[in-house]
Amino acid sequence: MNTAELHTLTGAYALHALSDEEHATFERHLRACDACVQEVRELAATAGKLGLAVSVVPPLELKDAVLRRIAAVRQDPPQTPAPARTTGRRFRPGRWSRFALAACLAAAAGLGGIAVWQHQRADDAQQQARAAQQQSEQLAQVLAAPDAKATTGTLKDGATGTLVVAHSRNQAVFVASGLPHPPDGKVYQLWLNDAGTMRPAGLLTPSRTTEAVLLAGPVNRASGMGITVEPAGGSPAPTSGPLVLMSFATT
Incomplete structure (x- = not known):
């Protein structure tokens, strides 16, 4: 190796x-x-x-x-797996x-x-x-x-966010820790940054201060992500300034 x-x-x-x-x-x-x-x-x-x-x-x-x-619930019968086909490929532990x-x-x-x-x-x-x-x-x-790469940033009131991107899967995960609850009727919304255009990528649960979210959509066109405070249910485009902007780790 x-x-x-x-x-x-x-x-x-x-x-x-x-x-x-x-x-x-x-x-x-x-x-x-x-x-x-x-x-x-x-x-x-x-x-x-x-x-x-x-x-x-x-x-x-x-x-x-x-x-x-x-x-009250009937137990399912045991499932017998079908015999695996032999492809001749070498097993890799x-x-x-x-x-x-x-x-x-x-x-x-x-x-x-x-x-x-x-x-x-x-x-x-x-x-x-x-x-x-x-x-x-x-x-x-x-x-x-x-190829998973992580970037960590500071949000508000001492909260932290960690962004993990795996280009081989064309996906990214965001982990928020210690994030204060949003105002009533509001929600934290995640965005993918496509060359300056913010694309909706999911919502954080208002009742949670720590949460992991799989960002919605492919990341191959994005350079990073941002978080804004939006009306409950989210918005098609940001209506407030970003709480944080994070770039995907490249090294």
Whole structure:
């Protein structure tokens, strides 16, 4: 493995997604590469913030609600997977470990779907949980991408924001930490910066001070992102000055 390839392993190393051989090789590389050391530190912090952003404390009544549903919901029969086709391609432990870790992270982050599940009718619980799981999987995949790059900035009242972009997936994730609640009837809206034109990229949940969001839309035409305060429901174009503008990390 050459030096150029080693530089791409920062994200997988930060998420403990390397094989034993790759891990040992990359740690030797870290002893002589300050840039990779800094990038690993930033990605590890981002992964931690994502975990905090989606974690919730289940209410006391959740246990009773689940126990009541057990008697009324029929268990699905076990699924027998179809035999895998042999393609002749060589198995690569490193790639599999990265995929497995991303799936594990997504499963853990998907527990955030409990907050949605408990406020919906039981008939809607599975659909809501599946949507939350898909969102969490995409968040984890962006973080685990070999080319994931992170930028951290200061917002307002001591809040921080971390922007992670993975051009190989054409996606970006934004993590807000310690952000004050917006005024009543307002919401924080995210924008992608396309050569000075701001494109809507999602909303932050007004009731949360820490949250991870997968930015809506491709990032290949964008150079960064911004945040504004908008009327509830969001706006097609910014109606206020940006709280912060962040550029995508390039190194």
